[in-house]
Amino acid sequence: MPINNGDVTIWQQCVNPACGAKHGIDRIIGKCDSCGGGLEYSFEGTWDGIPGDRDDLWKNFPMIPLQNPENIVALGAGGSELLLLEELSGHLNGANLYLKLDCHKNPTGTFKDREASIIMSRIKELGLDNLVFYSTGNTGRAYTHFAAHLNLNSYFFMPRQCQYKNTTFIKKNRENRIILVDDHYPNISPYAKKFAQANGLTSIAPLHDRNESYATVAYEQRQQLPDCRYFAQTIASGMGPIGFYKGHMNMIQLGLETGDDIPTLIGIQSSQVNVMARAYNAGRKELTAADMPAEFPEDLFEPTLNSTNPVNNYPQLYHCLKENDGIITDVEPAFTERKGQPLVAALKKRGINLRTDVERSLLIGYSGLVKLAGEGRFEKGENIMLLAVGRGKDNCTELIEPDAVIDPLTQDPVELFKKLN
Numbered sequence: 001m002p003i004n005n006g007d008v009t010i011w012q013q014c015v016n017p018a019c020g021a022k023h024g025i026d027r028i029i030g031k032c033d034s035c036g037g038g039l040e041y042s043f044e045g046t047w048d049g050i051p052g053d054r055d056d057l058w059k060n061f062p063m064i065p066l067q068n069p070e071n072i073v074a075l076g077a078g079g080s081e082l083l084l085l086e087e088l089s090g091h092l093n094g095a096n097l098y099l100k101l102d103c104h105k106n107p108t109g110t111f112k113d114r115e116a117s118i119i120m121s122r123i124k125e126l127g128l129d130n131l132v133f134y135s136t137g138n139t140g141r142a143y144t145h146f147a148a149h150l151n152l153n154s155y156f157f158m159p160r161q162c163q164y165k166n167t168t169f170i171k172k173n174r175e176n177r178i179i180l181v182d183d184h185y186p187n188i189s190p191y192a193k194k195f196a197q198a199n200g201l202t203s204i205a206p207l208h209d210r211n212e213s214y215a216t217v218a219y220e221q222r223q224q225l226p227d228c229r230y231f232a233q234t235i236a237s238g239m240g241p242i243g244f245y246k247g248h249m250n251m252i253q254l255g256l257e258t259g260d261d262i263p264t265l266i267g268i269q270s271s272q273v274n275v276m277a278r279a280y281n282a283g284r285k286e287l288t289a290a291d292m293p294a295e296f297p298e299d300l301f302e303p304t305l306n307s308t309n310p311v312n313n314y315p316q317l318y319h320c321l322k323e324n325d326g327i328i329t330d331v332e333p334a335f336t337e338r339k340g341q342p343l344v345a346a347l348k349k350r351g352i353n354l355r356t357d358v359e360r361s362l363l364i365g366y367s368g369l370v371k372l373a374g375e376g377r378f379e380k381g382e383n384i385m386l387l388a389v390g391r392g393k394d395n396c397t398e399l400i401e402p403d404a405v406i407d408p409l410t411q412d413p414v415e416l417f418k419k420l421n
């Protein structure tokens, strides 16, 4: 059954044009029941576009797939401030840089808390438990934090290489296991899925619900900065811009906007993991596993951006960027170190802590803008909104003791489950 949130009815709709089946939001599903196609949320009805009286992402509740507001688990995620850094205009051809401060506002200090808040609210509403997920770090930390608040059981698989940023700042009960995987990143997701299946647990990554988490950034942008010329974000698998674009499409679906209102998307990658930048700028519509480097250097400038999943998301990102005349660029580590300093100084001056020791993603995003400015992009007075990805907020340096460290080639998933329980 469809659920009516105010005047908006939300469906999980099959993206296969030959099918188009609609499913209610009273289930977490990854694929269409009728044809096995992918799903996306679709919106019908009317919305005035005015935020409700909350200071988190749930201020736009009518646009979020949740049936009952009593199931909201917000923990302060979203609804972040937009900060104008006027002294940086000189590096951007006179454009205005607005930083969307998710790294400062969100409970675990990253924009991934938006995703955790929506997914865990849905988990609560649907009464699910024993959750399995994987990520390079930030998403899984956010999920773990929210699951701990709900007293749920969880199993988070992450690369051993990213353990250095796994500070004890998040909430974690004994029932929230963190398992370090000592292997190449693409091998983590199949193992996590196998672990869930072998032990009868609930695999919750990746879900198409994620798109709607990042759609909330678009709703807030329209409310905070309607005259936004560019939306920029550092990308790993491209979920952020895909979801942001989806948010605008949702508003177009409800008649609140037209295509002209959508800011031009800018995705920024580190040159060390610039698979999508190279593919997009070469006009390629797809990526294959063969495009991924066989080995990554041990001393990656920013390991978090070495996503587990660019091959799967790339076609969708390509589609959004092509429709939108969007841009992907990449920046060298040395350029980022040099050009990122004015941003660090601007934030420090305002008392905003950026954990560049554990993550440089925001510096990469900002220096990408500086690079584009050097290529003649941006004009005086244009508004750029840069989503502050990366880590902020905590000052913690102590690391979480992992519950296990495994080699997925030799570790039996049933034995691992026994050991963890």
Ligand SMILES: [Zn+2]
Pocket (backbone or CB within 6 Å): 014, 015, 016, 019, 020, 021, 032, 033, 034, 035, 036, 037
């Ligand atoms: Zn279908």
